[in-house]
Amino acid sequence: MPDAMIDSLQGLGRKALSFFERLGRAHLFLWRVLTGLPQAFARPGLLVAQLYSVGVLSMVIIVVSGLNVGMVLGLQMYNTLSDFGSEESLGQVVALSLVRELGPVVAALLFAGRAGSALTAEIGLMKATEQLAGMEMMAVDPLKRVVVPRFIAGLISMPLLAAIFSAVGVMGGYFVGVGLLGVDSGAFWSTMQSRVDWHEDVLNGIIKSVAFGFVAAWIAVFEGYDAMPTSEGVSRATTRTVVHTALAVLGLDFILTALMFGVD
């Protein structure tokens, strides 16, 4: 067998092994984070500060994007529905799209881009400037003090942000549909009320956003904690956070959608 082929096979093997090694490290890390959860709730000050920087500061991008997505949905769906003469169903269509899919998924992607990358960069820089090592030498577990509050903040913020996204999106759809395109206001809300089910649609959407929040927060804090302590390492880690979260969220979305809304 020619050398080039052997080298590329070896390279492939090496990449596969390092991928699984990283995956294993990520799970061990997750275990340590989960066992540190009870202690973190005993220090609410740290948690509240993180909730502010992760959740509250993401509100602007979530609200603006939500409004835009809702307005675009209103426009697009109106075009398609008018082919079948069903313009009155606009409210139901907009609400279902947002609550079931777009709310959790788009909010998770925006969260990864804004809050996830910020978490990774912050933890990675603390590692690069030896602040984490310093904490360890002072007999304070950096995982429990730095990582766990940020993880919990991500986990709590995601479902809330997804809900805000959906709500603002529905308002956007209303402004475009009823305000611009002349759909009857009563029809808009009544079709929505009759066809959007609490258990089937809203609750499933919430479950999705909790799952996405878990994954997004986990990837963000792990990449930061595992980053190479150099400036190149931190920049690579932040890119990885956004890419891996996007892939994981979309993959998980497919699985969850198939389970929740699939044909039995």
Place this chain on the structure above:
Amino acid sequence: MMSQGSASPLVEIRGLSFARGARVIFDGVDIDIPRGKVTAIMGPSGTGKTTLLKLIGGQLRPAAGWIKVDGKDVYTMSRAELFAMRKRMGMLFQTGALFTDLTVFENVAFPLREHTRLPEAMIRDVVLMKLQAVGLRGARDLTPSELSGGMARRVALARAIALDPMMIMYDEPFTGQDPITVGVIMKLIRLLNDALGLTSIIVSHDVKELAMISDYMYVISEGKVVGQGTPQILDREGSAWVNQFMHGLPDGPVPFHYPAPDYAADLLAGG
């Protein structure tokens, strides 16, 4: 607080071997750090001096050999015992490693808040005393980004002594500092060591500064201890290599010229 008596060394290292990947960092190193004294560990850059501090602090495991701090083996300790031991060790990192989101006061108060249940008024008193010892009591409300490099190291030093440890490890404290800051840090290391009865371990390659404040010195090269003694002894005796290192001679056992073919032949070969 168990102590083995003032005669035995505080830190004993025997047969230490450690490698990073294929590179051997330590190959059978024996070191004793006596109590109450300032001990310097010197060597060329990249010999793994910072690694040695991490090994003593239990952050890394050796491949062979053992390290005992105050009579207890660092690696057979339980996690709780290791954490208890770390509270009695202070470490000054090369960059200071201050927490960038906290003020100077909060940085020094950090170990007190984490490890003690002292009331706020007492914490304030202790922090002010520690800052006074390093001369930065007036800087208590600044953030690390507003400090110069030298000031940041002094704050980190105040933080390292916040819990009144039994020993302090300094990782390259003089590197990259202006002469005044170097003088200040030298003074502080010696003063704190004697006033607080600490044991200090300094890792550096600034020979002149170390010779002025150390009681005992070790020189490490290529994974082994190649020289040890008081600064006066090392200055006079020691192998040719140690002599070149101590006096900063440009040529000696470590040659000036990188290995190359004959000079005349090399020039003539170009035609």
